[in-house]
Amino acid sequence: MAAPHPQWTLDIDPRERAARLYELAHAATDFDVRVRPLRAGDYLVAGAVVVERKTHADFATSLLDGRLFTQAAVLARGPHRPLVLIEGPRPERRPDVHSHALEGALTSxxxxxxxxxxxxxSPEGSLRLFRFIAAQVDGAAPAALKRFGRKPKRITTRRLYVLQGLPGVGPTLAGRLLVRFGSVEGVMTAAASALAETDGLGPAKAARIRELLG
Known part of the structure; x- marks a missing residue:
């Protein structure tokens, strides 16, 4: 029986190699995992949501050494939707940080x-969260163009409409493909390797698109 195609991409920064979540992600069949340096955060889910993962101890330590708000600035100014993930049970003892300072940091x-x-x-809970995020990004209905009834009139909207007819391509991916390749023709003639470099697409979807286009 053939292995199922991954549904979503998950980019992981190499700094996360020692994390249990890194191991779980590689074992998951529904994620196409790619390890590469990320400009911000530790994980990029479905090419759309960048996640900065911290344990409770690391959160407190990063507040003490000043990393926390530097990382926050990079996340806030980046091109992807940001999320700060605090993983694991709350420890009985933390680094020497007053609880009010931690609450203030979270509020900020x-x-x-x-x-x-x-x-x-737990890491298992974090991976489950990634699945929720990816599914919601993949099914972002408000921006979707229905492929029945009247066709859209504006040229850019019509191009997005065409691209959403490709397997596994929703409104978000259609927009990225159009920006990356400049035209519908550019997408249709692109090699699978070039398509796979698009955030949120990956080799599996690229192969299905190329198989359809011939």
Whole structure:
């Protein structure tokens, strides 16, 4: 029986190699895992959401040494939707940081930097969260163009409409493909290796697209 095609891409920064989540992601069949240096964060889910992962101890330490808000600035200014993930159970003892300082830091991230913060209890919970994120990105209905009824009239919208007819390509991917290759023809004639370099697409979807186009 053939192995199932991965549904989503998951880019992981090499600094995460020692993390249990890194190991779990590689074992998952629904993610096409790519290890590469990321400009911001530790994980890029479905080419759309960049995640900065921290344990509770690391969160406290990064607040003490000043890394936290430097990382927050990079996340907030980046091209992807950001998320701060705090993983694992809360320890009984943390580095020498007052609880009010931690609460203030969390408030600053959410309110001043507009960075959502989510806690998971385990690496397994983090991978499950990534699946939720990828599924929601993949099914982002508001921007989708229905492929029935009247065709859109604006030329750019019509191009996106055409690209969304390709296997595994939703509104987000269609937009990225159009920006990357400049035209529908550019996408249709691109090699699978070039298509696979598009954020959120990956080799599996690229192969299916090339198989369809011949």
């Amino acid at each position: 991230l959410a309110v001043m930097w507009r960075l959502p913060v989510i806690e998971t209890w």
